[in-house]
Amino acid sequence: MARFGMVIDTVRCVGCMDCVVACKTENSVPEGFNRDWIAYDVTGKYPTPHMEIRSERCNHCDAPPCVSCCPTGASHVHDVGGVVLVDADKCIGCKGCVASCPYGARFIHPDGYADKCTFCIHRVEQGLLPACVSVCPTRCMHFGDLDDPNSEVSTLLASRNHHVLQPDAGTKPRIFYLT
């Protein structure tokens, strides 16, 4: 079975937010909310600061705390690609998952359920890339099967330095940032 993940090249990314806009239109994310966002990580002092720009979203963790804490089973691991999803009909909007996520990836949709990135599973199941990946003008985003050693994502991880967000949280995130 595939294990979907993303590899994002921070060297190419300019933080233009096209990924955020594309997610919004593709998934009709309501005004005032976004399922993904850009982080500008600035360290050091002027005139020699360092900045890493990252497109961030749900990490679709291998050990997702949002799933283990969900009282109704609404938060679950999908059988295709191991994507973490929310069944809106089962969700009671208790916000336990929102609090449990170390990445701040979830919010409560105005219709009352927990919402977040789905890796655009509706597109992926049609053989398309997630909307954010497909629009990125810098082509800094890659999506694929982490368990397939020949996939683009696996090859990139094998050949480039990379890191994940908050590795100490024990969540085993599946979004990797190339540096």
Place this chain on the structure above:
Amino acid sequence: MSDFSRRKFLKISAATVTVASGAAALAKGQPAPAKMASRPAKGVQRIPTYCDICFWKCGAIASVRDGTLWKIEGNPDDPLSRGRLCPRGTGGIGAHFDPDRLKRPLIRKRERGHEEWAEVSWDEAFAYIARKMHAIRETYGPESVAMFAHGIGGNFLKHTLKAFGTPNFAAPSFAQCRGPRDVGFRLTFGEDVGSPERTDIKNAQCLVLIGSHLGENMHNSQVQEFADAVGNGATVIVADPRFSVAASKAKHYLPIKPGTDLALLLAWMHVLVEEGLYDKEYIAAHGFGFDQFAARIATCTPEWAYPETGIDPETIRTTAREMARHKPATLVHPGRHTAWYGNDAQRSRAIALLNALLGSWGHRGGFYAPSSMDVPGYPYPPYPKPAKGKVDNPDNRYPFAHEAISTGIREATITGAPYPVKAWFTYATNLIQALPNQAETIKAIQNLDLLVVVDVVPSEMAGWADVVLPEAVYLERFDDLNVELFREPFVALRQPVVDAPDDQKPNWWMAKKLAETLGLGHYYPWKDIEEYLDHRLTAARLSFADLKARGIIRGAPQPTVVEEGASLSFETPSGKIEFYSLQLEKAGFDPVPVYHRPDEPPPGSFRLLTGRSPVHTFSRTQTNRILSDMMDENEVWLNADMARRMDLKSGDYVCLKNQDGVVSNRVRVKATERIRPDCVYMVHGFGHTARGLRHAYLKGASDSQLVTRYATDPLMGGTGMNVNFVTIEPEATHG
């Protein structure tokens, strides 16, 4: 920006119980879904068109789902977008759904400056305009009508006004933006870099950016190629008072003192000449006046430039050598918004000369030779010959201005010299935010007998109009063909994807109706724009039906660089690259650029610098609910140490007060390690004061309001706008 959107994201998630449900649609309060009567309502239709959120005009494919506009993506056949739009283009559907849009034609009810109008029919609006125009023609002549336009959509209205008999057409994109660059390059190479720029960024091995903030300035093809160059390991050198996104990708970041770029450029050229690192063969074949040029820059050593620029001599030498190492694939980017300090054409000429030393003009990784499709214009009847010359540049005061100077028309409107200007038409340009010194713009407007504003939203400019004509947004209209010079020839079609939700009309329809009302109907021999487009395409042996289906038709690629067989020629007086310019000398200007030290900010003041955000275009997209969700107000960037000293932190609201006492709307501080301590920076386009822009009203600060001073470029009339100084005031002092 991202920090902000993330903060908002979290804040709102915590407060969802108070948010009304039923907001599944993209924008609260959006109009009923617009439907194309002629298209089936069920399923997804994909309709190709080209974008209009900026002037880049990327090819796009819009998706309509069950009759409602859903999303818009890049057209894979389009050489500009290469199948990927920028965030503004992707968010373009928000323009259609914008609840703040103009809906019907308006005629002013009260004196100008009060946003009070009566809704009228289109016929009433045209009759009113025609009556005023006839009276102006009677008293002053048809030349007393002027038009300001931005973008391809102005073509038809321009045609109507040419038929009326005026020669006065200007775009702020010249004197307020790219004009100095174009003049500097023309004086040197005999040609300018055009738009889209002929920069071969993707093949550059060394890319030098001087204040150009690619990635924030989101010109799609250029940003895509920038990422390619960075991904390929190109050496990036950035000189900017601000640690831009591009600077974060740079091997060498030069934190230059604002206004001293020309000193750096001269010193770089000095090193290349002194150390014999320039392309000698190229210059022997194509250069004119090199020895005189070399003599003139002999004193411009890195040691001379150091106290001016703050860049140490060793860094200047290292970076110059790095440029030489990669020549001719070293691209010193010409920039785009170059109206900074009033010496901008000469600074741009220095950029051109630096490129010439490196041999990059005409070579791979430098500047390529673009080509376009041969699509003849429509065979209209000849226009009447205006009795008077253009009003914007009397006595050729700015001898190297090859386009009309918008601020020159404004000046003539104020002074009445060389002759009075009594009517302005503006198309898709918000002159209150685009021109420096708003008081002068308003003074000029008050001298008019007629101000007609064509726009999609009730901008500040619309607020001053006598007649407001609401245009259908690009997703709702046909437009003229896009036949642009680029890497390869192509023609692109803009066609309607959905209906306009109210009584908005396309520009071509307005222009034709106005011509008919003016008795100039014979200038529009075509019935509608489809007939016009079909005629032009047939003349080019292309199929309109084919273009409707595909959106883009590409022509045969031509050689673009010497390496592909392109040849070099220079349309300068000498027929060569003019290192020493006799035409400048003859006109009384420096034949080789000379550095002049800029004024220092007074103690306690900061130089005001401005730039772009990737999610907004000028002052025209702030009510687009998708794009405003990315960024709904601007911030004032302040060096973190200065902020600490002033007891300010990120998120605090302050006001900016300029040297003439003008106080801005409140704006949030961004305390950051990404800017020098002697300047502050804002993204242009915010701080709207037009009440009709409900969503953007008084959000952030307007840099335009603070630009009361400008330095005029003596070569071409450009208005350098980085010459204003501000102090940071507590929010409370602002009334």
